[in-house]
Amino acid sequence: MELKPVIGLEIHCQLLTKTKLFCSCPTDYVGREPNTIVCPVCLGLPGSLPVLNKEALKLALRAALALNCTILKKTRFHRKNYFYPDLPKAYQISQYDIPLAVNGYLVIDGKRIRIRRVHMEEDAGKLVHPTKTGRLEGAEYSLVDFNRCGVPLIEIVTEPDISSPEEARNFVMELRSLVQHLGVSDGNMEEGSLRCDANISISVDGKFGTKTEIKNMNSFKAIERALAYEINRHMEVILSGGEVIQETRHWDDSKGITTSLRGKEEAHDYRYFPEPDLLPLFISDEMVSEISKTMPELPWDRRNRWKMDFGLGDYEVFVLSSSKVLGDFFDACVREIGKPKEVSNWIQVELLRIVDDLRLKIEDCYFAIPYLKEVLELLEKGVINNQVAKAVFEESIRERRAPIDIVKSKGLEQVSDEEALKDAVKRVLEENEDAVKSYLSGKDKAFNFLLGQVMKVTKGKANPAVVRKVLEEELKALS
Amino acid sequence: MELCDMPAWKLKEMISKGEIGPEDVLDSVFNRIDAVEGTLNSYITLLRDSSYAQAKEVKRRLKEGESLPLGGIPIAIKDIICTKGIETTCASKILKGFRPPYDATVVARVKRAGGIIVGKTNLDEFAMGSSTENSAFGPTRNPWNPETVPGGSSGGSAAAVAAGEAILALGSDTGGSVRQPAAFCGIVGLKPTYGLVSRYGLIAYASSLDQIGPMTKDVKDCALLLQVIAGKDDKDSTSIKLNLPNYLEACEVKDLKGIKIGLPRECVSESIDRSVARVIEEAKRVFEKLGAKVVEISLPHIEYALPTYYIIAPAEASSNLARYDGVQYGLRLKAGSLREMYLETRTNGFGEEVKRRIMIGTYVLSAGYYDAFYLKALKVRRLVKEDFDEAFKEVDYILTPTSPTPAFKIGEKIDDPILMYLSDVFTVPVNLAGICAISINGGFSDDGLPIGIQIIGRAFDEYGVLGVASAFEAETECHSRRPYRR
Ligand SMILES: [Zn+2]
Numbered sequence: 001m002e003l004k005p006v007i008g009l010e011i012h013c014q015l016l017t018k019t020k021l022f023c024s025c026p027t028d029y030v031g032r033e034p035n036t037i038v039c040p041v042c043l044g045l046p047g048s049l050p051v052l053n054k055e056a057l058k059l060a061l062r063a064a065l066a067l068n069c070t071i072l073k074k075t076r077f078h079r080k081n082y083f084y085p086d087l088p089k090a091y092q093i094s095q096y097d098i099p100l101a102v103n104g105y106l107v108i109d110g111k112r113i114r115i116r117r118v119h120m121e122e123d124a125g126k127l128v129h130p131t132k133t134g135r136l137e138g139a140e141y142s143l144v145d146f147n148r149c150g151v152p153l154i155e156i157v158t159e160p161d162i163s164s165p166e167e168a169r170n171f172v173m174e175l176r177s178l179v180q181h182l183g184v185s186d187g188n189m190e191e192g193s194l195r196c197d198a199n200i201s202i203s204v205d206g207k208f209g210t211k212t213e214i215k216n217m218n219s220f221k222a223i224e225r226a227l228a229y230e231i232n233r234h235m236e237v238i239l240s241g242g243e244v245i246q247e248t249r250h251w252d253d254s255k256g257i258t259t260s261l262r263g264k265e266e267a268h269d270y271r272y273f274p275e276p277d278l279l280p281l282f283i284s285d286e287m288v289s290e291i292s293k294t295m296p297e298l299p300w301d302r303r304n305r306w307k308m309d310f311g312l313g314d315y316e317v318f319v320l321s322s323s324k325v326l327g328d329f330f331d332a333c334v335r336e337i338g339k340p341k342e343v344s345n346w347i348q349v350e351l352l353r354i355v356d357d358l359r360l361k362i363e364d365c366y367f368a369i370p371y372l373k374e375v376l377e378l379l380e381k382g383v384i385n386n387q388v389a390k391a392v393f394e395e396s397i398r399e400r401r402a403p404i405d406i407v408k409s410k411g412l413e414q415v416s417d418e419e420a421l422k423d424a425v426k427r428v429l430e431e432n433e434d435a436v437k438s439y440l441s442g443k444d445k446a447f448n449f450l451l452g453q454v455m456k457v458t459k460g461k462a463n464p465a466v467v468r469k470v471l472e473e474e475l476k477a478l479s
Numbered sequence: 480m481e482l483c484d485m486p487a488w489k490l491k492e493m494i495s496k497g498e499i500g501p502e503d504v505l506d507s508v509f510n511r512i513d514a515v516e517g518t519l520n521s522y523i524t525l526l527r528d529s530s531y532a533q534a535k536e537v538k539r540r541l542k543e544g545e546s547l548p549l550g551g552i553p554i555a556i557k558d559i560i561c562t563k564g565i566e567t568t569c570a571s572k573i574l575k576g577f578r579p580p581y582d583a584t585v586v587a588r589v590k591r592a593g594g595i596i597v598g599k600t601n602l603d604e605f606a607m608g609s610s611t612e613n614s615a616f617g618p619t620r621n622p623w624n625p626e627t628v629p630g631g632s633s634g635g636s637a638a639a640v641a642a643g644e645a646i647l648a649l650g651s652d653t654g655g656s657v658r659q660p661a662a663f664c665g666i667v668g669l670k671p672t673y674g675l676v677s678r679y680g681l682i683a684y685a686s687s688l689d690q691i692g693p694m695t696k697d698v699k700d701c702a703l704l705l706q707v708i709a710g711k712d713d714k715d716s717t718s719i720k721l722n723l724p725n726y727l728e729a730c731e732v733k734d735l736k737g738i739k740i741g742l743p744r745e746c747v748s749e750s751i752d753r754s755v756a757r758v759i760e761e762a763k764r765v766f767e768k769l770g771a772k773v774v775e776i777s778l779p780h781i782e783y784a785l786p787t788y789y790i791i792a793p794a795e796a797s798s799n800l801a802r803y804d805g806v807q808y809g810l811r812l813k814a815g816s817l818r819e820m821y822l823e824t825r826t827n828g829f830g831e832e833v834k835r836r837i838m839i840g841t842y843v844l845s846a847g848y849y850d851a852f853y854l855k856a857l858k859v860r861r862l863v864k865e866d867f868d869e870a871f872k873e874v875d876y877i878l879t880p881t882s883p884t885p886a887f888k889i890g891e892k893i894d895d896p897i898l899m900y901l902s903d904v905f906t907v908p909v910n911l912a913g914i915c916a917i918s919i920n921g922g923f924s925d926d927g928l929p930i931g932i933q934i935i936g937r938a939f940d941e942y943g944v945l946g947v948a949s950a951f952e953a954e955t956e957c958h959s960r961r962p963y964r965r
Contacts, residue, residue, distance in 0.1 A: 040581050046574070047561040047583060048683040049715050081798050081822060082842075090801030143807065151516050271844035276687035276795060278716050477830060 003238065004203045005231045006211075007168050008160035011175060013155050013185035014193040015059045017390045021122045021152035022050030022093065030191055034128065042150035049061055049277050055119065056152035056254045061098055061283070063154055064118040069104030071288050077120075077275040082268050085144050086125035094121035094155075095145050096272045100283075106178070114159035117138055122384050125149040130355050154184075160199065165227035169220050172196050173322060177299045180324035187323075189219055195269070196223055201244070202234045209234070210244040215340040216251045220448065226251040230258055231357030255267045302327055310340035319348050328471035334367065337373045346372060346393070371396040374403045383407065385414045387460050418470055421454070424462070426468045429478070438479055447471070481641035482507035484961045486696045487552045488703055490646060494541075494551050501534040501551030501595065503644065508553045508597060511643040515963065519621050521629075521639040523558045523568055524599040535593045541595060547593030548707050555645035557636050558599035558690065559606055561680040562586050569682050570614035571604045573828030574809045576659040583680020584715065585649060585691050585708045592707040597645055600635030604830045605800060606656050606684040606778055608632050609902040611894050620889065621663060623928055625803045627886035630660030630902075636694045642963055646703050647747035648694040653684050654788050655882070657692040658918035662881035663749025664930020665920045665960065667701045667948070670696045670906070672938045673913035676705075677712030683799040685792035687716075688910040696917060697958055698949040705941060724942045732946035733953065735769040740934075740947075741776035741874035748962035752884040758922035758930040759880055762951070766878070769950050775841055776873060778866040784908040785860050785900060790843050791911075793922035796833075797840025803828060803870035835896065864912040871937050876947055879905045881918040882933030905933060914938045919948045920958045929957070 020027055023041035040048040058139045064071055078096035117404055125146040129139040136142065140286035145371035156175065162168045176194055189192040193220075200209035214230055215297045217223045230249070237244050248267075249258040297305075303317040310318075320330050326347075352373075355362060375393045384392060384407055392412065396403045407413060415421060429452060435453075439446035454467045482490060482504050493499045493861040509527060516522060530553065537551045556562060559569045561579035563586075566572045582590070589596065590732025603613040610617040611634025623644035632651025637660035638647045650657040652670040654801040668690045675689045683689060706727065709721040747759060763773045770879035805811035805824035812823035829837070843852035870877060880903050892899040909916040914937060921932035932951075936944035952958050 016803070040579070043807065045579065045581075045804070045808075046567070046569075046577070047579065047680040048581075049679050049717075051714060051716050083801065083804060085817065087807045088802060088807055090804060131723055173812050186884050237504075269846045271798070271841065271849075273847075273849075274687075275793060276682075276717075423676060 003235055005163055005227075005228060005234075006160045006201045006203050006208065007162035007164075008199040009158045009162065009168060009171060010197045010199070011156045011172065011188065012195040013063070013179050015152040015154060016057050016185055017053055017059060017152055019053055019055070019056045020150035021120070022150055025150065027151045029104060029147035031116055032147050034143070034147060036147065038146045038149070042088075043146055044090075050093060050275075050458045052053040052278060052281070053152060054186065057218060057281070058291060059120065059152075059182075059184045060120045060154045061288065062182050062295065063156070063179060064101030064104065065288070065292055065295065066178055066182055067101075067104035067106055067115050067118060067156065069101035069115060069118055071101045071283055072098055074098065074171070074280055074282055075100050075392065077278045078272045080121075080276050081271045081313060083141070084124070086146075086149070087129050088125070088146060088149060092122060092124065093278070095119035106171065106174060108167060108174055109275055111161075111167075113161045113167075116159050118154055118156050121153050121155060122147050123151040123153050132214065149294050160201070165224040165231065168198065168227055168320050169224045172223055174299065175342055175470070177321055177324060181299050181302070181327075183296065192218075192268065198223070200227060200230050200234070202238055203232070205240065210246050212244065213248045214251055215261065217247060217254075219281065223257060224250060224252050225253075228259060229256065234256065239448045248411060299324075299328050306340070310342065310344070312333070312344055316344050316348065320344060323362075325361075329362050333369050333372060336369050337376060339376060342376060343372070346376070350393055354397055358389070358398060360397075365397070368397050371403055378403060378407060382416065382463065383413055384462060385460070388412050388414070412461055414463045415458060415461050418466060420471050421458070421462055421466055422474070424454055424457050425467070425474050428457060429474060436475070436478065439475060447475075481511070481643065483511045483646070484696075485646070487549065487646045487700045489551065490552060494896060497816070497878070497915045498802055501537050502531065503595070504551060505530055505534055505553055505595065506832065508643065508645060511963065514793075515622065515642050516644065518620060518625050518646070519622055519638050519642060520617050521553070521600055521642065521644050522598040522637045523570065523601050523616050524566055524600045525636070526565065526596060526598050530597045532594050535818070537593045537595060545593075547705065549589060549592040549594035549647070553597045554594040554601045554645050555598055555636055555639045555648040555705075556586060556596055557602055557633050557650045558649055559602055559682045559684075560586060560649060561682065562596065562599065565599065566707070567599065567682065568615070569605045570602045571803075571829065571833070572614055572615045573824070573847050575804045577808050579680070579857045580705050581680065583710045584677035586680060588708050589649070590917050594647070594707070597864045598639075598650060599769065600633070600639055601950045602628060602635055603632035603656075603926075605682070605796070606632040606651055606653055606689075607796070607836055609659055609899050610887070610892065611635060611660070612889065613830055617890055621928075622667065623886070624926070626888055628663065628889055629880070629929065630663030630886060632656040632660070633668075633694060634660045634663075637666060637668070638665050639959070640664070640694050640696060643961065644671050646696070647700060649691055649704075649708070649715060650694045651681055652690050652692050652793060652906075652910065654910050655903035657694055658906050658916060658931065658933060659882045659903060661694055661917040661918045662920075662929065662933075663886040663960075665931075665958070666694060666696055666931030667698055667917065667919050668692060669701050669705060669917045669941065669944075670909060670915060671705065671941055672915040673710065673910075674717055675709050675939060675941065676711075677708075677715040679714040680713055682863070683795070683833070685795040685924050686799060687795060688788075688792060688960075690910075698833045698917075698945055698952050699727065699730045699884070701948075702945050704804070705945075709913050709941075719939075723941065726942060728947040729942045729945040735766060735771035735947060735950050736769040740766055740771050740773045740774055740871055741877045742879060743781065743870075743879060745778055746773050746879040750883055753925075754885060754924040755880045755883060755930055758932060759878070761919045762932045765951055765954050766947075769954060771947075773878070776877065778863075778870060778908070780859065780862040780866050783951050784863050784911055784932045787856045787859040787863065788903075788907040788911060789839065789900060790852050791860060793836040793840030794844050794853050794856075795840070797837045797844065798835055800829075800833065807899055810898055832896070840850060860911045863908050867912045867914060867935075875936075876934040876944065879935065881933040882903060885924040885926070885928040885930050909933075909935055915941050915944055916943050917948045919952060921955075922957050923960075929960075
């Protein structure tokens with residue numbers, strides 16, 4: 001029996017428009033006082049009517065084109081009817097039978113993951129539960145914040161072409177990078193501007209199995225963990241001779257399990273029908289070609305450029321393109337400093353760690369570009385050694401101080417003078433007779449120990465190459 | 480003649496000549512209201528104080544030389560059209576206390592034109608009904624005979640205009656709700672082409688069918704009010720941009736030479752009241768006298784219009800009315816859970832007819848029934864429209880009765896929804912096709928009740944329809960009769 005996971009994803013991205021999908025309220029709801037960016041339209045007040053935001057349409061088209069989709073010439077909106085307090089009209093304006101775009105694909109590690117459709121819809125509001133945990137349990141009442149209501153979304157639905165949790169995670173990462181590069185969405189999973197649901201089933205000897213839908217995966221890690229858990233669960237059910245039940249399941253990140261949310265029988269009947277308040281939408285060839293012409297550099301083009309022009313490797317470009325701000329920062333550094341390979345290395349090994357430690361954002365680190373430039377120059381000129389350079393770079397960012405100042409005020413210049421280092425070497429040899437003996441008896445390992453001791457004695461400032469030379473000479477003299 | 484029984488265009492002339500002021504017209508209207516409103520119940524909300532304040536403002540604007548098409552004319556607004564800060568109920572308990580924070584586009588246009596809003600008129604709850612009996616605020620009565628209904632759903636507006644409780648009124652027409660009450664009350668009612676008048680602020684019943692229309696004492700007033708409310712509105716995506724003709728000019732038509740009017744054979748058969756058939760026969764002769772050629776035509780799918788309407792309209796209504804859930808505004812009944820709160824609020828907040836249509840609509844959109852009902856209805860709707868397209872290749876206008884009977888007795892049909900629905904059999908096809916039609920008074924029944932005739936025109940040919948109606952009016956006397964005129 002051959003068991004294979006079959007995964008399809010549904011991803012919602014908030015579009016980076018200034019105003020909502022069907023009214024002129026602003027979209028920047030994060031951190032706002034509840035219900036302060038609302039109007040009769042997004043509150044669904046009786047008598048109000050939607051008017052489509054053309055900017056949202058353009059962004060959606062840009063995403064669809066970048067996903068290699070076919071744009072449908074005539075599309076329309078539907079109403080998706082259901083009751084919930086965060087949905088003030090009791091229907092969501094969405095798309096149903098004729099989405100904006102169909103039949104696209106995104107390449108992940110050389111494999112095409114097909115995109116079934118891309119469509120536009122409006123976001124709902126948010127319920128606020130006045131409990132300590134912010135959860136519904138134990139709340140005496142709930143409040144509704146409609147600020148998010150009507151924020152434009154695109155939903156991207158894949159074919160069930162994904163075959164592992166890792167691939168699913170990589171797909172979402174690549175998609176996030178794409179929408180960021182396009183300026184279509186900020187793709188922030190924590191703040192919910194990128195949300196991912198998954199459909200998963202196990203094919204047995206090539207035959208499709210029953211699928212379950214997983215909701216509430218709020219990070220890349222959660223996607224990978226939830227899918228791995230769910231695959232396991234399906235496999236166990238199948239291998240023990242049971243049957244998977246078609247249902248929607250909720251990922252509990254803290255417990256690391258999925259739990260049943262609702263069964264097939266409880267599935268909503270959304271009673272979709274064409275939205276009579278909006279006319280069918282005709283997408284002209286001119287509009288499409290206009291958008292194609294103004295397409296920014298896409299992540300895969302960028303990665304190619306980095307490989308071809310800078311000679312970077314697969315892994316490096318993968319890391320650098322994982323978010324647009326990081327790629328932008330790298331490009332800015334190279335423009336300023338040159339030396340793409342070194343810069344890439346310093347960003348990936350040092351800067352990302354420093355940024356993490358200091359809780360900074362990459363986009364706020366442009367001030368550090370001259371610092372990096374200076375550190376690399378100091379290193380090249382042999383003024384400081386590699387170890388000192390790393391420490392100085394970190395300190396320069398933390399203190400917002402030029403590296404050269406730090407080097408001078410702390411006297412961190414590298415010591416390359418053989419005579420000066422000879423004293424230090426001699427002292428180390430005197431104090432470490434055992435190590436000297438073991439080196440002389442043929443144990444080469446002891447050499448590195450002695451070298452380390454010299455560096456320590458010189459407070460890391462010694463030029464390691466010079467130390468090595470002097471140390472070799474002195475040991476030879478002893479043998 | 481008292482001022483309140485005069486048409487707006489006449490009052491405008493008198494105001495501009497300085498013979499009377501806007502307050503005089505208001506005095507007359509409110510005197511009439513005081514006299515008859517206890518019987519008629521045309522209004523849900525009266526705005527006496529604010530009316531006089533508005534009149535003062537209009538006088539100032541007129542003095543400053545502003546040209547105001549409705550300067551100082553009292554107008555009643557159907558209580559399904561949003562008025563800023565003024566309770567807008569849709570004659571439903573569920574909207575109790577709802578004060579819209581905005582004016583409907585038509586209301587804003589009326590105010591800009593110097594119209595004075597005297598009150599919000601009664602209707603069938605959410606415009607669902609043909610008699611204005613389905614109101615949480617009690618039925619409205621027909622000023623011609625208080626034992627009979629004024630028609631519906633814009634019965635309050637029709638009664639108010641007929642009785643001189645307002646000079647002009649706005650109604651909304653989804654399946655005949657402007658024309659049928661206009662017919663029952665002996666006034667003029669126009670259902671504009673879908674897209675001519677903005678629906679922004681009209682509380683939706685069936686969005687693909689709803690249009691706001693003028694309800695007036697004569698055709699000229701109808702043209703006057705249409706001119707004010709018609710035209711593209713950026714807030715309504717379904718409103719159409721076009722160069723508006725001067726509708727008042729249409730009222731100067733004196734003869735109908737070269738005009739071809741179709742009389743559908745489907746509309747002069749069976750279930751029509753004898754007096755209605757007589758009025759149609761007389762109207763035919765009037766049109767011929769005016770030089771028009773009246774020919775028999777066929778609208779083969781018209782018999783399916785009513786059942787089609789009663790699928791599409793409830794389907795849209797079930798979605799449009801889902802927002803009345805007790806969360807944000809209006810009625811909210813306490814309950815132990817969200818689901819119970821929904822159930823309690825909606826069960827108690829809506830009347831029987833509204834609940835009936837919500838259930839029909841929910842059913843026809845449900846998985847497994849959508850294709851058999853809703854989708855099929857959309858197809859028939861297209862056939863009905865094509866019937867009209869075909870007919871308009873042959874003729875310029877189509878003449879039908881507005882309703883198969885004159886006003887019926889209060890309570891007569893309230894327990895028989897199908898019988899009630901039949902009252903709109905001639906008006907519904909026009910909404911399905913999205914074209915325009917006017918109802919004007921064509922005569923009276925033996926009991927002295929007015930009988931309306933409907934003139935249907937091509938899409939956006941309001942100008943032509945007003946012209947034909949105007950010529951008819953000029954040739955006949957019946958429109959000038961008023962129930963309370965002394
Ligand atoms: Zn808004």
